[in-house]
Amino acid sequence: MAKFSINEIIELAVQIEKKGYTFYNKALERKNLSSNSKELLKKLRDDEIVHEQTFKKMRTELDQEEITLSGDWQEVSNYLRTISDSHIFSEPDAAIKLATSVKNEKELIENAIQFEKDTLLFFNSIYEEIKDQTVRKILKKIIDEEESHVEKLKKSLIISNG
């Protein structure tokens, strides 16, 4: 497998955030959403767009030569490729399909949780491999926000389960 460049990694992060936005946006078109869910999905959608912007900015602003990577980069590349390939939204249109074709709100929220988990794993993995403090700080903030998404979704799942 080919090694990743930093640019490719940031591009993958941008794509993940874009798909998250698409998923939440599409999910909001569903009828019969409870008002709690609607509000939550809106908030998560808006967060994803901010994250996408953050990654794009990172790409433009950073002197990318300065980002040092640790470890055996071939192994890390293989690993990142595996988790990005097995991301719930890795297939084109998967995000839209998983927002529209679910039976009910419970399934919708479960897909959202799986999306957040896959995303968190990807960002945590990058975080571990990048030494640059500025990048780490930005990533850390995004990770914290995605973690809070999981928690909010989990809470709403408990409520919808009665």
Added chain:
Amino acid sequence: MIFFSKNEIIEMAVKIEKQGFAFYDRASLRTDLNNDAKKLLQTLRDEEKVHEQTFLNLREKIDNFDLKSDINWDEAKLYIQSMVDIHLFSQPEKAIQLAASARDMKDLVSNAIQFEKDTLLFFYFIKKFVAKEKSKKAIENIIDEEISHVVKLKKIQDTL
């Protein structure tokens, strides 16, 4: 609000490793495995056992597993519980069931990858609550090994 103690956090990690062992152990008993897969599943099973022991050792030397004090544990508790609840093997018996009832090797390997992914996410997550460098290092070593599990499983998956 009940706080997690360091003991409880280690106990969760131990449980995850135990379930990993149970999954790979049951999986390696399947009769539809090729040699490569069987060997790999046995290696992974044995490594989960070593990881479990590592966490148990951390518990023995509990001073090495001090948790950070500058954390809002009220919030952290909810996070940690969510992370545990969304683990593929969060229900008892789930691990064995997923190893035994997988339709074929493809299904089995994809369950294994999902298990490793969930486990990694949990370890990344608890690492940040740990104060001492030594315990952090121990968790990082385990993370590196779980990463190599994912890569090995993916290689097998690509041949299926």
